[in-house]
Every structure is written in C-alpha cells, then in structure tokens.
Amino acid sequence: MTYTKGQAFWLVLLRIGIGWHFLYEGASKMLDPSWTSKPYLIDSQGFMSCFFEWLAAHDDILLIVDMLNEWGLSLIGLSLILGLFSRLAAVAGALLLFLYYLSHPAWPGLDYVYPQDGNFLIIDKIIVEMLALMVVYVFPTSHIAGLARILPVKN
Amino acid sequence: MGKQHKDQSKHKLSRRDVLKGLVAVPFLGALGWGVIRQKFHYQNLNRNLLENVNVHFPAGIPGLVPGKKIRIGIVGFGSRGNYLAKALGFAHPDAVDQWKELAAKDDAWKAHYNNFMDQDDLNAEITAVCDVFDVHAQRGIETAANIHRNGRGGNMGKVPVRYRTYKELVAAPDVDAVIVATPDHWHVPVALEAARKGKHIYCEKPLSWTVPETYAIRERVKDKGIVFQLGHQNRQTDSHHAARSLISQNVLGKISLIEVCTNRNDPKGAWVYDIHPEAGPHNIDWEQFIGPAPWHAFSLERFFRWRCWWDYSTGLSGDLFTHEYDAVNQILELGIPHSAIASGGIYYYKDGRTVPDVLNMAFEYPERDLTLLYSATLSSDNDRGKTIMGHDAYMKLGNTLVVDVDPRSTRYRENIEKGVIEPGKPVLTYVPGQDQVDAVTSATEQYFAGRGLLYTYRGGKQVDATHLHLKEWLNCIRRDDGCRPSCNIDMAFEEAMTAHMGTIAYHENRKVFWDKDNERIV
Structure with a gap:
C-alpha cells in the first residue's frame, strides 16, 4: 500500500497519538497502587451492566481485570508508538474500547456517576477512538515509520 | 507490502530506514519525561500538604483474647x-x-x-x-x-x-x-x-x-x-480514628463550630414500625412492658412504636443525637457541654406521637471555645453528614473523610498563594479500605467517596462495626485486668447527660446549664 507524503504523515501521527493515549492510561494506572477498575465497573449501565457489576463483585476476577487493563493498555500503546505488531494492537485496542463502551454506553436516558467531559449521544469519544483504531488497522504505517521498517517482522 | 518486506531483508538498511524505523524514540522520550514529571508533581503535592502529619488507623481486626466461653x-x-x-x-x-x-x-x-x-x-x-x-x-x-x-x-x-x-x-x-x-x-x-x-x-x-x-x-x-x-x-469506625488522629495534629486549626445532623424520610426511620400480626394481650406481658413508665391501657401501637412516646423513649436527642454526639466525643473528647438550648416540634408525623420529629439543639463549650450544633428532621433525606469547622480547614465526615482547606486559612496561606493548595478541592481524602490518606485523590475516588458507593472495611475486609464493638467488650471481660472498653461507663454518662440537657431544654423551653463541680443539670 502506497500513500502520498501527506497521507503517510497523518496516518503515522494518528497511530502514535492513539498509542500515546493508551500508554499513558496504562502507565498512570500502574503507577497508582490504589487504582482499581472496581468503581468504574460498579457504575456500569445498559444491557451489559450485570456482567460488569459481576466482575466488580468478585475480588479474584477483579484482580485479573485490573491487570489486563494495566498491561493491555500499556502494551497496545507501546506497540502503536513503536510501530511493531501495530495492526494486532489496533484490533486489540478497538476491542478493549468496545468493552469500555458496552460498560458505559452513551445511550439516551443513561446517567453515570463518573464525570464525562462533553455531550454525547450514542457516539462518544470512546467510539471515535475505536473507529480511528480501525483506520490504523486498515491503513498500516509501521513499515513506513516504525520498528517494522527495520526489523524482519510483519507489521 | 509483502514484496517490500522481502526487499527490506535483502537490502542493507539505509540511514533513512533507521531514522524512520526509530520514529518512536522521541515520542517515548517525551512521554517518559511527562510521566516522571507528573509523578514528581503529585509526590511533591503530597509531601507539602502532609508534612509532619501522621494518620493513625486501627491495625486491622483485633484478635480474640483467649479464655473461657x-x-x-x-x-x-x-x-x-x-x-x-x-x-x-x-x-x-x-x-x-x-x-x-x-x-x-x-x-x-x-x-x-x-x-x-x-x-x-x-x-x-x-x-x-x-x-x-x-x-x-x-x-x-x-x-x-x-x-x-x-x-x-x-x-x-x-x-x-x-x-x-x-x-x-x-x-x-x-x-x-x-x-x-x-x-x-x-x-x-x-x-x-x-x-x-x-x-x-x-x-x-x-x-x-x-x-x-x-x-x-x-x-x-x-x-x-x-x-x-x-x-x-x-x-469502631475507621474514619473516626483517622479524624481523631488528624485533628490531634491540628490539621484543621482552631475549631469553632461542629455541625451534626439526622436526616431520615420514611415511616420506619420515623419509628412507625410494623405491628406484628399475631401480637395481642394474650402474648404480650403488658404490665412488665410498662414497668417504670406511666400506666396506659394496652396498645399495640405503643408496644411496637414505643420510640414515638416520651413515656418509653428519649426522642431524637436520646435515640439519634447520641450517635452523633458519641462520634464527636470519640474524636474530640468534648465531654458534657456547659449549656444547651433546643427547639423543634411535631411538624410532619401528626400521628399522636409526643416526641418531636424536628429538633435543633445548640451546646456550648466555652472552655474549648466552640459550639456543637445538632439539627434533625424525620421528613427529609438531605444527608448533611458531620462537619467540623476549623479556621484553617473543615472536615466532612461519614464513612469517608474529606478535608477542604479554607481559602482564608492562615496556616496554609503560603501554600495557597504558591498554588500548591487549591481551596475548594479536598486536600485530604480517606476512603475506607484504602488504609492511607491521600492528598491527591483521583476524580474517581472523590465521586464514589461522596456517594457512599464504597464499603466500610477494616484492613481490606468488610466488617460489621457492631461485631467489633461486641468483640472489644468480650475481650475486656476475658482479659479481666480492669481494662475498659472504648464506650465505657464514663463515656456513657457524658452521652446520657448531654442528651438529657437537650431534652430538658426542649421541654422547658429554656437554656439549661451543667454545674461541673456538683455534676448537676441546672
């Protein structure tokens, strides 16, 4: 796949920008020893809320959920920034975001205790970031700017 | 792409390939620098705010003293x-x-x-x-x-x-x-x-x-x-221990006013309990129930809803203010007040009760230069919690504990001017189960702490405070060495006298005083 200079520039920047966000989300959770996804899960609404509340109610499961979040976010972010296995990371990231959306869908009539920065109806920033990740997936750039350019791997 | 990939492995990497391959380096560097800065900033805030403050927490669940059943x-x-x-x-x-x-x-x-x-x-x-x-x-x-x-x-x-x-x-x-x-x-x-x-x-x-x-x-x-x-x-409540420890280290500055409240808004909260369908004169020993109270003909309502009548009850002051008073006494060791005034009435539950459903009382402590204010209604659920107001900061206390710095504080003036402390944002938050006080609490915790969605824990485990309170009593009995539980007879005496002062002030519509030397209400 070949891009114009402008296409390549903005696509690489999009990949790295999303990677940055993921890596910082993961790192800040790892650096805060008291962080847990429990309150976020308890706050879940919509048709999947039972499932997320169930996750929150079991300490052993919660421990796994917390670890998956911390490591998942960090590794996806790192991979997108580095440009290494970034297509896999894009799909994994989109999937993770979709789970966040399912736990807190921006549907009319649902109110959350969690603060929200903006006004959303059905489409919120999580969905937009998820769609952007799918763009990253179908327009790969790691072979242009990323470790995949110098390492003998598929991007 | 596959072709290009093969090409790459065939040809020697150019300088351009390496530069573009390592595009992540400046970004990772910047992100790493940002993360460290952020972490340092929070640590610095914590250090500045919590300088010389050590919070005492109960050390987990106390063990059971061995001995006979x-x-x-x-x-x-x-x-x-x-x-x-x-x-x-x-x-x-x-x-x-x-x-x-x-x-x-x-x-x-x-x-x-x-x-x-x-x-x-x-x-x-x-x-x-x-x-x-x-x-x-x-x-x-x-x-x-x-x-x-x-x-x-x-x-x-x-x-x-x-x-x-x-x-x-x-x-x-x-x-x-x-x-x-x-x-x-x-x-x-x-x-x-x-x-x-x-x-x-x-x-x-x-x-x-x-x-x-x-x-x-x-x-x-x-x-x-x-x-x-x-x-x-x-x-036994963790946040009360934390509050006591913070106040003893003068985190709030000079305390002048303490406000405690009761807010309930349902019939059961207002003591209108269910009447057992099988109950009647045949299975209730009415004479024994009456005991020291004035005689009254058999009444199921009075038997099951006894808190509504002075004949058997101590009203809002004895029943609900005492919870608040004892918590404040536990934290500040106030003792019996110098004086009390009270007002209120039966404003919502016109069901024949004699005890008021709205009660306001003010207790003065001139030796401590402070007032303890109690305000209660049984027909509004606007939960006001307990607030301890000091010159430098105020503390809101429930299962959680939040300290806000006063914008006019003298003690924290320098830090407010430097921008280290932002008045209006909590400087200290204690959330049960966390076993630490944090100056920089995440938005998440603040939201949940304020809404009571987190449970009461002791050492990470959810425990019933009444269970701990009974355990303390049983442990003292078994120890048999003159040990006294936390709510011993002296604490109980202070609790009862303070509540009685409020009730007498309400009944007699006058200011009531405590004669400390003779231990008498006058």
Missing part, C-alpha cells in the same frame, strides 16, 4: 436484639435460609450472607433470653440455638432458657454477661440489676431514660467493677 443473656429480642445476636454470630435459621435464597440471585445479598458466615467466632454462647412478647422470645430461643449458622433442618445447639422476667435472667448462674436491648425506659433498671449480680453489661444506647438513674448506674458499675460497654458501634 462467655455465657450471655439477652434482654429484649426485638429488631436490635436480633441484630446484636447476628453480630455475635447467631441468626435465626429462617433468616439464614432467606439470605441464602437472596444470595443466589443478588450479589449484594451474597456479600451479606458470606460476611455473616465468615464472621469470626467470638467464643460466646447465648444461654438465656427474655422478652415480654412470646413471638420475639421464641425467635430469640431459636436464634440462640443456631450455633452452627445453619438453615431450617440443620444441626442446632443447646436451646437457651427463656425467662419471663429480666430479674430471673440476670440471676441465672449460667449467665456471665447481659446484653440490654430493651426500650429506653428499661435500660437502667435491667442494667442496675445485672450490675448488682456482678454481671458484665453491653447496653444499647442511650444509657438512660431519666437523669437520676444515670448517676445510679454509673455508681453501681464502678462499685461492682464489671465491664460495661455502651452500644455506640461508631467507636
């Missing part, structure tokens, strides 16, 4: 008696079955059921039960016999003896200690008799119904050297 008699097996039995480790088999059924469908009930099943064994047994209502007495017997926490059909233990009168119960040789969970007008008569027989006492709040009996019970408990605990389980 303590044999308990319970006088009064109504809703509070049932709750205390549960905190001791005894629940009625029907209740266990019901919890099990609910637990299968609902996670909150599952936690409730598991907490009860996992609750520590206190090495105590209930050997005697007394209640003037046959249905309650029978339920008490069945509850006490359920030593293995089983449902119906499960293995039960020895059935305790039901006594018709409290005098027979406290005289029983197989009763070492007595729990008093009767209506208010019976607290002291039962406790006096128990103390006379040298039995240890756990008495529900408030300590007393009248002023004179308050002196009598204090004297007898001290004379007999028994272990006495008043049922203010707030003494």
Whole structure:
C-alpha cells in the first residue's frame, strides 16, 4: 500500500497519538497502587451492566481485570508508538474500547456517576477512538515509520 | 507490502530506514519525561500538604483474647436484639435460609450472607433470653440455638432458657454477661440489676431514660467493677480514628463550630414500625412492658412504636443525637457541654406521637471555645453528614473523610498563594479500605467517596462495626485486668447527660446549664 507524503504523515501521527493515549492510561494506572477498575465497573449501565457489576463483585476476577487493563493498555500503546505488531494492537485496542463502551454506553436516558467531559449521544469519544483504531488497522504505517521498517517482522 | 518486506531483508538498511524505523524514540522520550514529571508533581503535592502529619488507623481486626466461653443473656429480642445476636454470630435459621435464597440471585445479598458466615467466632454462647412478647422470645430461643449458622433442618445447639422476667435472667448462674436491648425506659433498671449480680453489661444506647438513674448506674458499675460497654458501634469506625488522629495534629486549626445532623424520610426511620400480626394481650406481658413508665391501657401501637412516646423513649436527642454526639466525643473528647438550648416540634408525623420529629439543639463549650450544633428532621433525606469547622480547614465526615482547606486559612496561606493548595478541592481524602490518606485523590475516588458507593472495611475486609464493638467488650471481660472498653461507663454518662440537657431544654423551653463541680443539670 502506497500513500502520498501527506497521507503517510497523518496516518503515522494518528497511530502514535492513539498509542500515546493508551500508554499513558496504562502507565498512570500502574503507577497508582490504589487504582482499581472496581468503581468504574460498579457504575456500569445498559444491557451489559450485570456482567460488569459481576466482575466488580468478585475480588479474584477483579484482580485479573485490573491487570489486563494495566498491561493491555500499556502494551497496545507501546506497540502503536513503536510501530511493531501495530495492526494486532489496533484490533486489540478497538476491542478493549468496545468493552469500555458496552460498560458505559452513551445511550439516551443513561446517567453515570463518573464525570464525562462533553455531550454525547450514542457516539462518544470512546467510539471515535475505536473507529480511528480501525483506520490504523486498515491503513498500516509501521513499515513506513516504525520498528517494522527495520526489523524482519510483519507489521 | 509483502514484496517490500522481502526487499527490506535483502537490502542493507539505509540511514533513512533507521531514522524512520526509530520514529518512536522521541515520542517515548517525551512521554517518559511527562510521566516522571507528573509523578514528581503529585509526590511533591503530597509531601507539602502532609508534612509532619501522621494518620493513625486501627491495625486491622483485633484478635480474640483467649479464655473461657462467655455465657450471655439477652434482654429484649426485638429488631436490635436480633441484630446484636447476628453480630455475635447467631441468626435465626429462617433468616439464614432467606439470605441464602437472596444470595443466589443478588450479589449484594451474597456479600451479606458470606460476611455473616465468615464472621469470626467470638467464643460466646447465648444461654438465656427474655422478652415480654412470646413471638420475639421464641425467635430469640431459636436464634440462640443456631450455633452452627445453619438453615431450617440443620444441626442446632443447646436451646437457651427463656425467662419471663429480666430479674430471673440476670440471676441465672449460667449467665456471665447481659446484653440490654430493651426500650429506653428499661435500660437502667435491667442494667442496675445485672450490675448488682456482678454481671458484665453491653447496653444499647442511650444509657438512660431519666437523669437520676444515670448517676445510679454509673455508681453501681464502678462499685461492682464489671465491664460495661455502651452500644455506640461508631467507636469502631475507621474514619473516626483517622479524624481523631488528624485533628490531634491540628490539621484543621482552631475549631469553632461542629455541625451534626439526622436526616431520615420514611415511616420506619420515623419509628412507625410494623405491628406484628399475631401480637395481642394474650402474648404480650403488658404490665412488665410498662414497668417504670406511666400506666396506659394496652396498645399495640405503643408496644411496637414505643420510640414515638416520651413515656418509653428519649426522642431524637436520646435515640439519634447520641450517635452523633458519641462520634464527636470519640474524636474530640468534648465531654458534657456547659449549656444547651433546643427547639423543634411535631411538624410532619401528626400521628399522636409526643416526641418531636424536628429538633435543633445548640451546646456550648466555652472552655474549648466552640459550639456543637445538632439539627434533625424525620421528613427529609438531605444527608448533611458531620462537619467540623476549623479556621484553617473543615472536615466532612461519614464513612469517608474529606478535608477542604479554607481559602482564608492562615496556616496554609503560603501554600495557597504558591498554588500548591487549591481551596475548594479536598486536600485530604480517606476512603475506607484504602488504609492511607491521600492528598491527591483521583476524580474517581472523590465521586464514589461522596456517594457512599464504597464499603466500610477494616484492613481490606468488610466488617460489621457492631461485631467489633461486641468483640472489644468480650475481650475486656476475658482479659479481666480492669481494662475498659472504648464506650465505657464514663463515656456513657457524658452521652446520657448531654442528651438529657437537650431534652430538658426542649421541654422547658429554656437554656439549661451543667454545674461541673456538683455534676448537676441546672
């Protein structure tokens, strides 16, 4: 796949920008020893809320959920920034975001205790970031700017 | 892409390839630098705000003092008696079955059921039960016999003896200690008799119904050297320990006003309890219920909703203000106030009750230069919590604890000017279960802390405060070395006298004073 200079520039920047966000989300959770996804899960609404509340109610499961979040976010972010296995990371990231959306869908009539920065109806920033990740997936750039350019791997 | 990939492995990498391949380096560098800066910024904030402040927390769940099994008699097996039995480790088999059924469908009930099943064994047994209502007495017997926490059909233990009168119960040789969970007008008569027989006492709040009996019970408990605990389980609440520790280190500055409140808004909260469908003169010992109270013809309403009448109750002051007062006394050791004024009325529940459903009281402590304000209504759920107001900061206290710096503070002025402290944002937040006080609390925690969505924990484990309070009492009994529980008879005396001052001020519509030298309300 070949891009114009402008296409390549903005696509690489999009990949790295999303990677940055993921890596910082993961790192800040790892650096805060008291962080847990429990309150976020308890706050879940919509048709999947039972499932997320169930996750929150079991300490052993919660421990796994917390670890998956911390490591998942960090590794996806790192991979997108580095440009290494970034297509896999894009799909994994989109999937993770979709789970966040399912736990807190921006549907009319649902109110959350969690603060929200903006006004959303059905489409919120999580969905937009998820769609952007799918763009990253179908327009790969790691072979242009990323470790995949110098390492003998598929991007 | 595949072709290009092959090309790359064939050709030697150019300088351009390497530069573009390592595009991540400057970004990762910048991100790493940002993360470290951020972390340092938070650490710095924590250090500046918490300089020289050490918060004391109870060290986990206290262990059980070894010794013989303590044999308990319970006088009064109504809703509070049932709750205390549960905190001791005894629940009625029907209740266990019901919890099990609910637990299968609902996670909150599952936690409730598991907490009860996992609750520590206190090495105590209930050997005697007394209640003037046959249905309650029978339920008490069945509850006490359920030593293995089983449902119906499960293995039960020895059935305790039901006594018709409290005098027979406290005289029983197989009763070492007595729990008093009767209506208010019976607290002291039962406790006096128990103390006379040298039995240890756990008495529900408030300590007393009248002023004179308050002196009598204090004297007898001290004379007999028994272990006495008043049922203010707030003494075990983690956030209260943290508050005490923070205030003793002058985090709030000079405290001038403390505001405590009661807000309820449902009939049960206003003491309009259900009347048992099987109850009647045939199974209630009405004469014994009346006891020291003025005579009144048999009334199911008065029997089940006794808190609505001064004849048996101590009203808002004795029933609900005492919770707030004891918490403040635990944190600040205020003691009995110098004076009290009160006002209020029956404004919502025009159901024939004699106790007010709105009550406001102000207690002055000139020696401490502060006022304790109480404000209550039984017809609004606007939960105002407790606020302790100091010149430098104010503290809001519930299960969680939040300290906000006052914008006009002298102590924190420098840090406010430097921008280290932002007034209006909490500088200290304590969330139960976290076992640390954090100056920089995440938005998440603040939101949840303020909405009570987090549970009360002790050392990371959810525990019933009443269970801990009973344990402290039983531990003191077993230790047998003159140890006194946290809500001992002196604390109870202060609690009762303060509440009585408020009630007298309300009844007589005047300012009431405490004569400290003669220990008299004047």
